[in-house]
Amino acid sequence: MRRACLEAQRPAGSAALVAVCKNQPAERILPLLAAGHRIFAENRVQEAAEKWPALREAYPDITLHLIGQLQTNKAKDAVRLFDVIESLDRPALADALAKEMQKQNRHLPCYIQVNTGEEPQKGGVLPKDLPALYAHCRDVAKITVAGLMCIPPAEDVAALHFALLAKLAQALSPESPLRLSMGMSADFEIAIRCGAHQVRIGTALFKIMQNNKN
Numbered sequence: 001m002r003r004a005c006l007e008a009q010r011p012a013g014s015a016a017l018v019a020v021c022k023n024q025p026a027e028r029i030l031p032l033l034a035a036g037h038r039i040f041a042e043n044r045v046q047e048a049a050e051k052w053p054a055l056r057e058a059y060p061d062i063t064l065h066l067i068g069q070l071q072t073n074k075a076k077d078a079v080r081l082f083d084v085i086e087s088l089d090r091p092a093l094a095d096a097l098a099k100e101m102q103k104q105n106r107h108l109p110c111y112i113q114v115n116t117g118e119e120p121q122k123g124g125v126l127p128k129d130l131p132a133l134y135a136h137c138r139d140v141a142k143i144t145v146a147g148l149m150c151i152p153p154a155e156d157v158a159a160l161h162f163a164l165l166a167k168l169a170q171a172l173s174p175e176s177p178l179r180l181s182m183g184m185s186a187d188f189e190i191a192i193r194c195g196a197h198q199v200r201i202g203t204a205l206f207k208i209m210q211n212n213k214n
């Protein structure tokens with residue numbers, strides 16, 4: 001990541017690492033915590049409920065992101081368990097999250113997930129519906145939209161999707177730039193070149209941790 005930042009003429013450390021822990025047991029996560037890492041992500045509410053309350057007890061300064069599709073009826077648990085929601089993709093979900101945030105007095109920053117590849121099986125709002133959803137979050141639900149998130153189709157040139165996300169963010173909020181959550185193990189260098197503020201990495205990170213151990 002440092003190298004990718006420097007190659008993109010960005011300050012080293014200008015992209016944050018979100019460690020994606022889905023399918024990783026707590027004993028694999030503990031070495032990252034011991035090394036000082038604090039930003040993590042899960043894609044399922046249930047899995048987060050099983051792993052993170054105990055880890056948080058030991059490390060209260062953790063920030064946990066939800067990066068998977070969220071059903072409206074799980075909004076309550078999501079607001080309780082997570083600190084950032086990255087998969088906000090429809091007005092009904094914005095309303096459910098807003099209601100729970102009020103109730104729990106926990107005001108979580110959210111990212112709107114954009115389905116840049118317009119894939120039917122994937123979560124995310126279609127690019128054409130993004131401005132209306134953004135306006136709904138800001139003006140009706142009164143949710144803090146911190147940025148945009150995307151997961152490019154596996155078979156596509158990722159850079160096109162990252163560039164599109166950056167363009168959409170710029171168009172929505174030209175004055176105060178939205179953050180860009182984009183890039184995974186296979187394409188984080190490209191995402192950093194395209195302006196990612198944070199990358200979400202699982203496979204590559206846990207492979208390095210495993211190699212270091214051996």
Ligand SMILES: *Cc1c(COP(=O)(O)O)cnc(C)c1O
Nearest residue numbers: 020043067184185200201202203
């Ligand atoms: C699993 C996942 C990642 C991490 O993917 P890796 O290829 O393991 O780095 C990032 N973002 C989302 C939304 C994911 O579900």
